[in-house]
Amino acid sequence: MKRTLGVCYYPEHWSEEVWTEDARRMAEAGLTWVRIGEFAWSRLEPRPGTYAFGWLDRAIETLGAAGLKVVLGTPTATPPRWMLDRHPDMLALDAEGRVRKFGSRRHYCFSHEGYRRECARIVTRLAERYGRNRHVAAWQTDNEYGCHNTTLSYSAAARDAFRNWLRARYPGKGNDGDIEALNDAWGNVFWSMEYSDFDQIELPNLTVTEPNPSHVLDFRRFSSEQVVSFNRLQAEIIRAHSDAPIAHNYMGSITDFDHFDTGADLDIASWDSYPLGFLVDRVPATEGHRHAFERQGDPDFQAFHHDLYRRAGKGRWWVMEQQPGPVNWAPYNPAPLPGMVRLWTWEAFAHGAEAVCYFRWRQAPMAQEQMHAGLLRPDSVEAPGLAEAARVAEELREVPEVAACAAEVALVFDYTAAWAWEIQPHGKGLKYFDLAFEVYRAMRSLGLSIDILRPGDDLSGYKVICAPGLMHLSESDKAALTDSGATVVLGPRTGARDATMRIPLPLPPDIPGLDVTVAMVESLNPASPISLASGGSIMGYREVLEGAARVLERTADGTAAVVGSGKLVYVGGWLDATAWRRLIRNACVDAELATIDLPAGVRRRFAGDQCFWFNYSAEVHSVAGLGLPPVSVTRTVRCASV
Ligand code: GAL
Numbered sequence: 001m002k003r004t005l006g007v008c009y010y011p012e013h014w015s016e017e018v019w020t021e022d023a024r025r026m027a028e029a030g031l032t033w034v035r036i037g038e039f040a041w042s043r044l045e046p047r048p049g050t051y052a053f054g055w056l057d058r059a060i061e062t063l064g065a066a067g068l069k070v071v072l073g074t075p076t077a078t079p080p081r082w083m084l085d086r087h088p089d090m091l092a093l094d095a096e097g098r099v100r101k102f103g104s105r106r107h108y109c110f111s112h113e114g115y116r117r118e119c120a121r122i123v124t125r126l127a128e129r130y131g132r133n134r135h136v137a138a139w140q141t142d143n144e145y146g147c148h149n150t151t152l153s154y155s156a157a158a159r160d161a162f163r164n165w166l167r168a169r170y171p172g173k174g175n176d177g178d179i180e181a182l183n184d185a186w187g188n189v190f191w192s193m194e195y196s197d198f199d200q201i202e203l204p205n206l207t208v209t210e211p212n213p214s215h216v217l218d219f220r221r222f223s224s225e226q227v228v229s230f231n232r233l234q235a236e237i238i239r240a241h242s243d244a245p246i247a248h249n250y251m252g253s254i255t256d257f258d259h260f261d262t263g264a265d266l267d268i269a270s271w272d273s274y275p276l277g278f279l280v281d282r283v284p285a286t287e288g289h290r291h292a293f294e295r296q297g298d299p300d301f302q303a304f305h306h307d308l309y310r311r312a313g314k315g316r317w318w319v320m321e322q323q324p325g326p327v328n329w330a331p332y333n334p335a336p337l338p339g340m341v342r343l344w345t346w347e348a349f350a351h352g353a354e355a356v357c358y359f360r361w362r363q364a365p366m367a368q369e370q371m372h373a374g375l376l377r378p379d380s381v382e383a384p385g386l387a388e389a390a391r392v393a394e395e396l397r398e399v400p401e402v403a404a405c406a407a408e409v410a411l412v413f414d415y416t417a418a419w420a421w422e423i424q425p426h427g428k429g430l431k432y433f434d435l436a437f438e439v440y441r442a443m444r445s446l447g448l449s450i451d452i453l454r455p456g457d458d459l460s461g462y463k464v465i466c467a468p469g470l471m472h473l474s475e476s477d478k479a480a481l482t483d484s485g486a487t488v489v490l491g492p493r494t495g496a497r498d499a500t501m502r503i504p505l506p507l508p509p510d511i512p513g514l515d516v517t518v519a520m521v522e523s524l525n526p527a528s529p530i531s532l533a534s535g536g537s538i539m540g541y542r543e544v545l546e547g548a549a550r551v552l553e554r555t556a557d558g559t560a561a562v563v564g565s566g567k568l569v570y571v572g573g574w575l576d577a578t579a580w581r582r583l584i585r586n587a588c589v590d591a592e593l594a595t596i597d598l599p600a601g602v603r604r605r606f607a608g609d610q611c612f613w614f615n616y617s618a619e620v621h622s623v624a625g626l627g628l629p630p631v632s633v634t635r636t637v638r639c640a641s642v
Helices: 016-028 054-065 082-086 113-130 156-169 179-186 213-241 259-263 275-281 287-292 301-312 340-350 384-398 415-423 432-445 475-482 577-590
Strands: 004-008 033-036 069-073 136-140 246-250 268-273 317-322 355-358 409-412 450-453 464-467 487-490 509-511 514-523 537-546 550-554 560-565 568-571 573-575 602-607 610-615 621-623 626-628 632-637
Touching: 004 384, 016 054, 033 054, 033 136, 033 355, 054 069, 054 113, 082 113, 113 213, 156 213, 179 213, 213 246, 213 259, 213 415, 246 301, 246 317, 259 301, 268 301, 275 301, 301 317, 301 340, 301 432, 301 450, 317 340, 340 355, 340 384, 340 602, 340 610, 340 632, 355 384, 409 432, 415 432, 432 450, 432 577, 464 577, 475 487, 475 509, 487 577, 509 514, 509 568, 514 560, 514 568, 537 560, 537 577, 550 577, 568 577, 573 577, 610 626, 626 632
Parallel strands: 004 033, 004 355, 033 069, 069 136, 136 246, 246 268, 268 317, 317 355, 409 450, 409 464, 464 487, 487 568
Antiparallel strands: 514 537, 537 573, 550 560, 560 568, 602 610, 610 632, 621 626
């Protein structure tokens, strides 16, 4: 597959005179794609029902004439101010019941029917007008669903839609649901929370103490499905008028909605990769690690999302926004080391990205993102990111093909598990995303190339499958894992709750072929880790295991910590990096899969018969007979023994 580059551009921010020169310089830098339009609603429809497409026609024509292909965004993340006069109740409410006001972006509630109709209208207009435009070669729906904490809304529109959603989930006779079935499923007898009518049910916020976890889980499912149906509405309209592929640009570590489900309605998954912002903002890491990689970004965080969104895109995925220099929004915003923009880009290609687009073309001299670098400075002089992008374009001219990787190991990731952990973490800081990421990091530190899968995916061909923390696991998904033929690493909390968020009987994990029962769980202060006999520790969360399964790892005082039977391994706690790495290395030995112990900043990725080595660190590393310069990408022929 041929790999390409692109950039995000806002023609509406600049006078028309500069468009031609901008387009020429983009093409000259070797860029193929230009994404436009995703925030331009106030210029596309300045007054309700009065459209102004002329400027967009000319912008697309100018960009296309320079040889660029356009990704056209739908502008629904930024409803104009007049929209509020038509739909004063379309704004989301936060969990404290406060209105999330106009004046930035993403100011809408996914459940508001009136706003959905407005979205359908503008998307229809755009799709009718540009669906067959020869320069519009792809679409983007909205912008970063869920970003700025916008999936969950506690508005009246959300409440009404939730009640109807519950009626359908607990069906009764006719159109009304079976309220007794809901009471029973949620265990509402506890604290006299029983309802006699669906219209009595509120959203699970502003309760005196915590709301019922079953209530919250259903609200989380509902909220995710609202994002899915909002996105589907747009995708269906575009598809009726255009054959160009449709993408959405996801964000990093957002788990509030199921990206696999939204992905099912799209042709391409894409995501917005801001490695330095993320390192400060959302990577689970020590201060030492943050310091060591502050100008490079975490060596695994981008890769994790590349692999996750490759699955969400059913194999087709892009980076829609790539950090090109300092950003404006993290607590600290350093500049990347020279070479990092190129390294990030190649890492994406090595993981199978079809395209990498930089955000943004020119730094904005106005409004919220003035302190965010672009490929050009505000005065149109080249910023450092442009030369690196142009260098990758040059390299792609010589070697445009990167083969796909046939990964031998997989990590199973589940959004419902993320909600369940969030609802009942049991201890401070116990987040499913962090658990999955820490396991992924351990796998990658062993030089493994990983596929991320969702429960229910085809597991054939994998030698090792890690499925940590899957709190909800259907019987068929359990059977698929145990029958996969791979060495399967499960736990902690596998199957710890049923679909309605109750403790199942028999007690978890209840895995066929593995005689282990979780007799008790405890959460731990991070200052009180439990040492393991073979090194490393259990941190933050531990399970007391009973049963006849073989003990594979013990705590220093001799208690079972990890047990196994045949090819199944169950981990009874949240392990630290040392312990995860050992455990996964042992699983690979068991599966006859070669590993390599990589230093903290060095990672590798297989791509067909090629191997990419990435050195994120500021030091030279010598690995597998290779000298890897600081901040470098090295491509070798794959060697079977390492
Ligand atoms: C992304 C967003 C862009 C821009 C960028 C700044 O989250 O999609 O519009 O705001 O961040 O880093």
